[in-house]
Amino acid sequence: MTTLDTRRAPDAAPRRPAGVRTLWLLAALLVLAAVMVASLAYGSRDVPWADVQAAIGGADGTLGEAAAAKRIPRTLLAVVIGAALALSGAVMQGVTRNPLADPGILGVNMGASLAVVTGVAFFGLTSPTSYIWVAIVGAAASALFVYTVGTLGRGGATPLKLALAGAATSAAFASLVSAVVLPRNDIAGSFRLWQIGGVGGASYERIGQVLPFLAAGFLLCLLSARALNSLALGDELAAGLGERVALVRAVAALGAVLLCGAATAVAGPIAFVGLVVPHTCRLLVGVDHRWLLPLSMLLGAVLLTAADVVGRVVARPSEIDVGIVTALIGAPFFIYIVRRQKVRAL
Template identity: 45%
Template sequence: MSLVTPSPPRSPDVVGSRRTPNALKGAGLLIALVALVLLVLLSIWLGSKSIPFTATWDVLWNNDGSNDAVIIHEYRIPRTLLGLLVGAALGLAGALMQVLTRNPLADPGLLGVTMGASTGVVVSLGFLGIASVLGYVWFAFAGAAIASLVVYVIGASGRGSASPERLVLAGAAVTAVLYAFNSAVLLMDPEAFDEYRYWQVGSLAGRYYDVLMPVLPFIVVGVIVALLLIRPLNALAMGEELGRALGAHPDRIRVVGAVAITLLCGAATAAAGPIAFVGLAVPHMARLIAGPDQRWVLPYSLVLAPILLVGSDIVGRVIAPPSEVQVGIVTAAIGVPVFIALCRKRKLASL
């Protein structure tokens, strides 16, 4: 006699009810992708210089060397592509940060990545006199990587493993030290402070292919690593003991996740400056739409964050012609009230 009781056959209604939520989530993701494509077209069309849509469409596919073609191909297209990359990187980095630290208010700056990138820029400006974006982008990325490594070494020192709590505390300590160092250097060098102030706001303006191409490989690798963590993160969300029983390795997952966060946030911050709010709020929006399943949270964050960033950049270009408002200011002005409204309407979605 068999000791295993055969499970009753599943009712077609039960199977269909399980498929319906996934179908709705897939449809929502498809709608978000369509919205992102439309925003990309708007970003190429709209700007401080008015170009008719028909002319924009023509020179988009036929670069005739005219002034309009130069604006479209040399300025707006690389700026839009950089907005897509930076947005996707910050959204994924924020989602990883929140699930790895079990902190719903975590953002990519919590592990010292953003402040590390800022320190790299300060060093290049204050000590080496490098004031070009292409010049200090590498220092920003190196600073982000070194700060992340220091945070992990401090968090893993002593007894026990690098738990989320210890990593957060180590990140706060490293951030405080680097902030003090940056302030001291900038106060003694007014010229460096003027240049750093512009970078600190967060902007996509003035960043073209010469900045886009160096950070592209790092962001692509970071996105791939983050998406490969979807199943392990779901197992880890059940608790460390149950996760280990399911074959997950918490310490390994945290290390790989920290590498992905460093690649994503470091490259994005190096290219566009520290753009706040995107990495904090977008994962919450994704969970409000799709629930806590990382199979949906990470893809939604990958799409919703570029929508927020590219949309904010479009708004910044058109609200004060002929000048522009930096995208970091617009994301805060648009996103913070929306985030507050979501928090007041309902509790933050569980991690």
């Protein structure tokens, strides 16, 4: 376990008054509402505002209303998946005290992907609910494997060791996914699109299937907020404050695994949302997880929904999957975080 440097780093987020934090939460809500409206209005064809309003009210009589109505489940799925990935990343960073933690970077998403592909190819899985359960198991196994590898050697689980172990594991799992899928022409086409990551196949049925798993993950993560603040002080001090450190880590990690596993099962392995959003939120509201986690959910939903809109608009009449857009945003940010000084621990 890395030691906590009690000196404030030069780029550490300053403490924010409660009023400022509340304003940021409200601003994030307004931005999310605006992005959701943009998601209904813009795509392969633009929809007038009047038709968007009518579609929200349930109308689908005209071509514009039907187009906007069809985009509603896609928008809702982008919101919940973005919130899940961002919250999962923020909790992983808090649990491991690793500023590089992210479901994609640590190989958790690819572990879930490999589990789903293996289940479909070799065990004949067909039920969407079974996809989710298998993805969660794969995500948990991958997270445990990466953390175990990252703790080997001197210094324990340092951020860079975990990131390297996660990157190697992710690459290995991606190769295994390709090895499983390529010989199977019956599943190769659909899984090739799913591997990129996107929300294009959204439906109310799919949202309903994944929502209970996401709700459980949201609840576990948000209930862990105060305990994660204690963990940031170090394990010994957290135990002295009455926290059961092992239990706190297990519960918070379970919530994060539920979120990224369920999100991957539905939308594919979308990377970097869980890295970019929590770091941005720390600049806005500081490191208190009671504020950081809710804001991460909101801005994660904003980022993924906006990325989906951008992907639809820049390649009309086709579209760029949201996983590609988030990678274009997140990869430079990841390089910046790695190169930043004093990135040993949160």
